[in-house]
Amino acid sequence: MQADADTTAYETSVPECVPSICDAVTRTLDGVDLRRLAEQVPTPFYAYSVQAIRTRIASLQNAFRGLDVRICYAVKANSNLAILQLIAQHGVGADIVSHGEMQRSLKAGIPAERIVFSGVGKTADEIDTALVAGVWRFNVESADELHLLQRVAQSRGVCARAAVRINPDVDARTHAKISTGKAENKFGVSIDEARRWFAESASLDHVQLDGLHAHIGSQILDLEPFRTALQRVEAFRRELVEAGHPVASVDIGGGLGVVYRRGIDTPVDIADYASLVRETFAGFKGTLAVEPGRWLVAEAGVLVTRAIRVKQGADRHFLVVDAAMNDLLRPSLYEAWHEIVPLHGRDEANVAYDVVGPVCETGDTFAQRRVMPRCEAGDVLMIEGAGAYGASMGSTYNSRPLPPEVLLDDGRYAIIRRRQTLAEMMAGEQFPQAWHDT
Ligand SMILES: Cc1ncc(COP(=O)(O)O)c(C=O)c1O
Numbered sequence: 001m002q003a004d005a006d007t008t009a010y011e012t013s014v015p016e017c018v019p020s021i022c023d024a025v026t027r028t029l030d031g032v033d034l035r036r037l038a039e040q041v042p043t044p045f046y047a048y049s050v051q052a053i054r055t056r057i058a059s060l061q062n063a064f065r066g067l068d069v070r071i072c073y074a075v076k077a078n079s080n081l082a083i084l085q086l087i088a089q090h091g092v093g094a095d096i097v098s099h100g101e102m103q104r105s106l107k108a109g110i111p112a113e114r115i116v117f118s119g120v121g122k123t124a125d126e127i128d129t130a131l132v133a134g135v136w137r138f139n140v141e142s143a144d145e146l147h148l149l150q151r152v153a154q155s156r157g158v159c160a161r162a163a164v165r166i167n168p169d170v171d172a173r174t175h176a177k178i179s180t181g182k183a184e185n186k187f188g189v190s191i192d193e194a195r196r197w198f199a200e201s202a203s204l205d206h207v208q209l210d211g212l213h214a215h216i217g218s219q220i221l222d223l224e225p226f227r228t229a230l231q232r233v234e235a236f237r238r239e240l241v242e243a244g245h246p247v248a249s250v251d252i253g254g255g256l257g258v259v260y261r262r263g264i265d266t267p268v269d270i271a272d273y274a275s276l277v278r279e280t281f282a283g284f285k286g287t288l289a290v291e292p293g294r295w296l297v298a299e300a301g302v303l304v305t306r307a308i309r310v311k312q313g314a315d316r317h318f319l320v321v322d323a324a325m326n327d328l329l330r331p332s333l334y335e336a337w338h339e340i341v342p343l344h345g346r347d348e349a350n351v352a353y354d355v356v357g358p359v360c361e362t363g364d365t366f367a368q369r370r371v372m373p374r375c376e377a378g379d380v381l382m383i384e385g386a387g388a389y390g391a392s393m394g395s396t397y398n399s400r401p402l403p404p405e406v407l408l409d410d411g412r413y414a415i416i417r418r419r420q421t422l423a424e425m426m427a428g429e430q431f432p433q434a435w436h437d438t
């Protein structure tokens with residue numbers, strides 16, 4: 001294959017000055033040589049740096065030091081039990097959106113009293129099991145859910161702690177599919193509606209409605225939307241207190257963005273974010289909660305893949321790798337950028353590749369016309385920024401088993417999910433045993 005002489009029309013290569021999470025010379029992540037790892041673990045696989053996650057947790061805890069704040073990790077970002085255990089070991093709680101996420105969190109050692117339950121579609125069964133488990137709070141997203149919570153709590157003879165999820169109608173300036181705080185989004189309720197809930201809360205004798213919650217979206221790279229949303233929440237809190245409704249907790253959600261495109265993405269500085277929270281809620285004497293997902297784990301993880309072949313198209317060089325959209329959906333779903341770094345270490349000329357997987361969809365594309373050193377079959381590459389919403393959004397589409405996940409810590413590795421077997425993938429399916437009339 002010819003190297004492209006002029007790549008200016010193509011996607012730019014990674015600026016040299018911006019370091020990768022993986023050491024550029026040794027190709028190690030958390031002291032583990034990824035190429036050697038790829039000889040021991042079948043590709044594609046996810047690898048996560050314990051050190052990187054610990055550093056993020058510590059940064060967040062430091063930024064909020066002195067405040068009464070509970071960090072509740074958004075489990076959906078990466079729900080592997082080992083990741084949740086790491087989270088639990090640092091005293092971090094969980095933000096869950098399903099019974100499954102609750103079970104995982106409890107199993108990993110996150111105490112129920114550090115769990116908040118969000119989501120627009122909680123069922124009666126989910127509410128019931130969460131009440132029995134004793135979760136800290138329900139972030140309630142509709143009047144119907146509020147009344148369901150009352151009924152379920154009544155039937156259990158308990159009182160449920162609840163916060164109303166406010167939809168502050170703020171544009172988070174992120175991808176439309178992951179924006180959650182605009183009036184047209186399905187999440188939360190307007191301040192007008194929340195005001196009515198508090199006015200009528202005395203009639204709900206099995207719900208203690210004394211919390212506020214807001215989460216305006218994900219991968220937010222700008223402090224201003226947070227400022228606007230939090231100011232609206234705080235103004236409403238003051239109004240409630242004046243009206244005689246004490247507010248014990250304010251949960252400010254997650255949403256902090258990370259670097260996917262090195263040298264281009266400029267995330268909010270965590271100290272600035274914490275200062276904003278301190279200033280906005282300076283007059284609040286209750287408990288704050290924050291629900292970061294992506295920020296804690298995204299940049300700690302890579303998807304390691306191997307080139308299957310190089311294919312020459314009519315006007316494209318296709319680099320076909322063994323990872324696919326079922327393993328990492330973000331590029332297909334959001335046209336998300338992820339850095340792709342060949343780890344072969346050879347001094348090769350640059351080529352503009354369409355990096356594609358084996359799945360039978362044109363959307364199974366990780367990058368188009370991405371400029372990178374020439375690769376050949378068998379080369380190992382890493383796809384960066386894969387620690388959040390990677391494995392947790394995986395599927396078995398095209399009957400591809402779920403990939404392994406590996407934890408890296410100071411030169412050693414541990415398998416935290418082995419590759420799914422074909423038998424496991426087909427488990428639960430059966431040929432019709434009997435036909436039933438409804
Ligand atoms: C209610 C809630 N909290 C927290 C999060 C975590 O978001 P992020 O991973 O962007 O921090 C989400 C997902 O956007 C969410 O829906």
Ligand SMILES: N[C@@H](CCCC[NH3+])C(=O)O
Nearest residue numbers: 076178218219330388389
């Ligand atoms: N899955 C999304 C984030 C969704 C956030 C959940 N509310 C992503 O990969 O960016």
